[in-house]
Amino acid sequence: MVTIKEAADWGGAPKAAIARGIVSNRLLASLSPTDRALVEPHFEPVHLKQGEVLFTPGDDVVKTHFPVGSAMLSLIVLTSDGRAVEVTSVGREGAVGGIVSAGAKPAFAQAEVQIAGVALRIETSRLEEAKVRSASFRDLFSRYADVLIAQIMQSVACNALHSLEARCCRWLLATQDRVNSAEIPLTQEALAEMLGVQRTTVSAVARSLRDRGLIRYARGQIVILNRTRLEQAACECHRSVNLHFSKVLPEVKPQQIVAS
Structure with missing residues (x-):
């Protein structure tokens, strides 16, 4: 480090x-x-x-x-x-x-x-x-x-109840929330590992999302093109977790950055 x-x-x-x-x-x-x-x-x-x-x-x-x-x-x-x-x-x-x-x-x-x-x-x-x-x-x-x-x-x-495509969309949404960018520096191999499936299986899902205009991907990067449609393709899990977060934790009130 x-x-x-x-x-x-x-x-x-x-x-x-x-x-x-x-x-x-x-x-x-x-x-x-x-x-x-x-x-x-x-x-x-x-x-x-x-x-x-x-x-x-x-x-x-x-x-x-x-x-x-x-x-x-x-x-x-x-x-x-x-x-x-x-x-x-x-x-x-x-x-x-x-x-x-x-x-x-x-x-x-x-x-x-x-x-x-x-x-x-x-x-x-x-x-x-x-x-x-x-x-x-x-x-x-x-x-x-x-x-x-x-x-x-x-x-x-x-993981037990929802389709791989819905899980994949949920994961991409949660990741975009964290990186605050439509461009996610992630390979399909890494995505497959995170979802616990074979790379070929994730590749098929990614192609389907790409062909429908939801994402595009290149080597080492996935780009979200249409978040609204990605949310529609995802399961309710992303929304449920965010709702619970907003109820349990307070809203962020950023403090002033003090240089010293």
Whole structure:
């Protein structure tokens, strides 16, 4: 990982870069100034590379990452026969790491960088200290844990009940929400891995979406051309998760970025 000083698009004083990162992550932007002060001095901005593994099953999760900008992380369950499937993804709306648990935090899933970008990294023990010191801080992270669990539960239901095309459209919509761009830097191979199917199966779905004018794709990139029709082709899972998020977590009120 490369520190913020080495990231060309996040140049400037480290403290200013951390402040920019905090207001670019929905969870952190929801902190009150008092709660923000508990953790801000302990953040380290890092640049995450696509495919980078942050922790594997059984690891003690000593670091927590808050994606900012277009960075996106995936939690992946690995089976004994070598297969892998994504159970949830996290972007600038949340965090990956020690969200609720205290003490030892052995990972159940593997955390992997799906889309490269910047994140704010902090020792998980620092988060635990902030939860002890502030009830409002603890409550915010508990509510985020609720949202994350809801997303995983919805994903389980979606995988069991909905067609591959509907699931694929849901995944593309959720990813576009996080990268805030119609251009998604993702290969069909990676998409197939996230959906737990063969590449040839995803290719057939992608061709159908392309032929209907919903997307286009080139090597290493998928471009959403018609979000409205993509939403119509998706299942209700994307909408359900977003609705639950909006009910459980407060609206973001970005704080002013203070250069220092």
